[in-house]
Amino acid sequence: RKEVEQDPGPFNVPEGATVAFNCTYSNSASQSFFWYRQDCRKEPKLLMSVYSSGNEDGRFTAQLNRASQYISLLIRDSKLSDSATYLCVVTQGSSNTGKLIFGQGTTLQVKP
Amino acid sequence: DGGITQSPKYLFRKEGQNVTLSCEQNLNHDAMYWYRQDPGQGLRLIYYSQIVNDFQKGDIAEGYSVSREKKESFPLTVTSAQKNPTAFYLCASKPTRTSGAYQETQYFGPGTRLLVL
Numbered sequence: 124r125k126e127v128e129q130d131p132g133p134f135n136v137p138e139g140a141t142v143a144f145n146c147t148y149s150n151s152a153s154q155s156f157f158w159y160r161q162d163c164r165k166e167p168k169l170l171m172s173v174y175s176s177g178n179e180d181g182r183f184t185a186q187l188n189r190a191s192q193y194i195s196l197l198i199r200d201s202k203l204s205d206s207a208t209y210l211c212v213v214t215q216g217s218s219n220t221g222k223l224i225f226g227q228g229t230t231l232q233v234k235p
Numbered sequence: 236d237g238g239i240t241q242s243p244k245y246l247f248r249k250e251g252q253n254v255t256l257s258c259e260q261n262l263n264h265d266a267m268y269w270y271r272q273d274p275g276q277g278l279r280l281i282y283y284s285q286i287v288n289d290f291q292k293g294d295i296a297e298g299y300s301v302s303r304e305k306k307e308s309f310p311l312t313v314t315s316a317q318k319n320p321t322a323f324y325l326c327a328s329k330p331t332r333t334s335g336a337y338q339e340t341q342y343f344g345p346g347t348r349l350l351v352l
Contacts, residue, residue, distance in 0.1 A: 225277035
């Protein structure tokens with residue numbers, strides 16, 4: 124079983140749609156959680172951290188369910204510029220090495 | 236501007252050749268990381284360093300070597316022992332002196348694409 128699992132997609136949605144991505148992780152000791160965005164042939168960039176209480180940044184909402192070891196990302200009112208691969212990322216257990224475990228990513232294509 | 240730079244953007248390796256990828260940061264970050272990304276896969280950790288003159292193997296260190304002689308620099312050498320080096324190589328850094336989710340965030344350079352001739 125992969126440490127971080129995501130549906131690779133692609134998710135093809137029209138502009139203005141709401142789309143949700145899910146992610147599961149295997150290590151219950153993981154402490155920090157993130158969504159990164161990666162454009163084609165570019166480096167990953169932090170989209171948002173994910174907090175236990177859930178958090179929102181504009182059109183993006185992230186949720187964490189520690190009991191189910193499940194993370195989600197909701198994008199409302201999709202824009203063409205949201206087309207990218209979204210990486211679910213967790214810290215490796217409770218160690219302080221700063222090691223991150225990356226999912227393979229979910230690809231989103233927003234169509235006009 | 237503060238940031239992480241990687242060079243070259245593209246690198247070609249011949250059979251039996253060692254090549255070195257450069258990673259430099261002026262963010263004053265303590266920790267630096269090297270990842271490899273293959274098409275359709277997540278990033279995999281090659282080596283990491285939390286402090287100058289110290290580094291540890293990641294999950295796929297075989298065929299690679301690193302050094303950390305300066306805080307700003309963490310070069311990666313892909314040796315001839317790495318039989319499948321074609322990939323996108325990403326360097327990242329983060330501070331280590333504080334805790335919390337924010338400080339676990341890693342910041343990435345633009346990457347180097349390595350191709351075998």
